[in-house]
Amino acid sequence: MERDLLEQLNLWHEEDEFENIIDRILEIPERERDYDVISHLARAMNNLERYEEALQQLLSIEKQGGNDPLWHFRAGYAYYYLEQYEDAVREFEIADKLAPKDTNTLTFLTWSRQGLNAVNRKRKRSMAIQAQNEQGGNHGAGKAPFEGFDLTNFWNDSDYALKQYVSEPPTDELIASIEQELGYKLPASYIAMMKLHNGGVPVNTCFPTEEATSWAEDHIAITGIMGIGRDKHYSLCGELGSRFMIEEWGYPDIGVVICDCPSAGHDVVMLDYRNCGRDGEPEVIHVDQEGDYEITFLAENFEAFIRGLVHDDVYDTSEEDKQEDLRKVAHEEFSPLLSELCARVTEVGNMEEIIRAVCTSIVEDKGYFAFHADELSTLMYDLQFWLYTKSYPHTNREQYLKDYEKIIAFGGAFSTGGYAPGFVTDWLDDRIRQGVIVGTSDALTFTDTATEQLLERLKAYAS
Template structure:
């Protein structure tokens, strides 16, 4: 490619004009595109979320890219978002071997390996259940009285909100058949039995113990309510916020029926999963995390087991112990490799690590736990992380920063870590700082203004 075109592509990339890049490079005859052009085309497709297209183009230069860490990273990035985690891990491992120490390579390698292991366990479980269904004549449906020996008289929470948003009249057989036809699945007998007792609502017990961590917590998930059979209420199976809406509009996997919403306001939910049993069988219950590329986590073998396993939220009220642990970790816990690297590059003031620890100790003292939200001290820590990172990596654009942010503190590899975060908090902070003019965007790169950086350094000196 000539230098003029390269400079134009760089500007478009910095300004996040990915479609311009695709249109321009696609207009070049395929036989005239060199290695650099195809690589940039693959990157642009990745940034547009068109991962299959990215892989197709990157595959045409596979031989030339064999010794290029960036090519392997771009391939891995597409594979990761296509949930082909084992292949993604191999690509990121190669990139990391060719250019050791890159925080993006290390972060995605760690994430890919963890998800690949989880995906393999899931595939083995589903295969075993499919085999069991074949052995039993193709059906694993319930053949006993649902909830035998379990009293449901005190199961539901009675509130005006629950009655308004969730609870419908008991479903008739005609309504059940109509909803099943619309959804394309036979509902479990236990689900129908519970809905005939009360058709949707908020249970008194809203937590389910988990063996695997999710976006909600390390050891449990929480639900806001259970969707009833009908169309009248928003939170019913065929309501305007029901199962098909979440699948078609929020792009949750089309593998079953959404039965529970969660406190994240749509960013995770609970589903019936019919992949192993087919539309007429007895589905598993799964948790699906939108923030993690719709990552699926097994919850229970069937709906009745899920209901029987729900526990009260007080079972997980460990606030006093959590506060003690978090205070210890923010005071003494090891920083993530990336945070340690960024702190080592600071020359403007002394003991930046201790200043960070003091601010975070104040956050834990006030909140009782280590997390950043939309309060003053959290915003100060968002500012600190951004300043540290863009000092060391001045070519950072918006998307790169949002991608790398979790690897600084939120999911840091050391003890000084929150173990999770809400992406909306960090993007909201960034949008505010841009609107205020404290962060500026130049040729796609984002940075603090000199005045904003000086003000932040002044605050840190006083910390």
């Protein structure tokens, strides 16, 4: 490769101008592209999430890359994001042998092994269920839906459930029209259950998982099960039904949303028709919007999902969690950024103690340490923004949202351990709309009046 070209490609890479790299290399006749040029091309394609194309380029120079740790890292990177975890593990292990202890290699090797373990667990579950079916298990030929399963006390018919979820049993004509509107044939077990009780809130609202989700390390929770109809808010074709969640909230168009979750739209349970086709027997999955619509397998079919639901008491560690979070907010060390921001405050004394006092109130109210859309959470959003923009007055929206997680969300020992970006962006948009936060595209700030009101509110938490 010519030296001038190499320098230009590296410069474009540093400036994230990956399209320029690809365009320039594709101008070179294919027969004239050497190992280094193709390596740069594959790296740029990886960075643009064009993983299949990147892998194709890398495989064209596989023999030359046999002893190059970068070749194996880039191949592993493509395999990882293509969810071909076994191949990714192989390539990252080779890269680690050729260039031991590289941090990026070890990180992706860990992630790839985790992905492979998850795939193997799913394969093992599928094989076990298939074997059970072949031996005449719960869903064998001739078995009626939910045979032997007591549905008598399955539903919690509260006023809320009856108003938002429960409809009259569906007629065959309604079922056919709903299936036509959704574009999928509904499972026989689901239809059978809805003919007995059309939607509602179950007594058991938790489903165990072997993988962590946005809800918990070992389970997900649902709010209710959507019925067959259009009239209730939470029915399949209702105002907040399946098509709404797919078309308005961006959930993948791979099936039917059947359960909403306590996150108010930020995760759902779906029937997944990818493996069976629109007329087949769908699997049941959890889809996490806040995790870039990450999919977690739950059950082989709807009946298995219903049979697997357990009461939330099984996972109730609320009192222990509350005490641990109270200890955390009272004693754990602030993040470096939060400590820096507090040290620059002169308007009020004991800013650290004020923050701990507000967060203690949040834990007392919620039972755990998290910021949502409530009054005290809004106070903490306001406080963090004021602290940050006081120290960094030329902060724009993008910069603040990027650095937000370094303050408390992922701030080390004193942290919520995560956050839903939607809550933060909604808060920021509301404050701008209200005129509390003003500025240009280059810099945002609280108004003087808003700052005075914030400081006045903080006085109630000063010791």
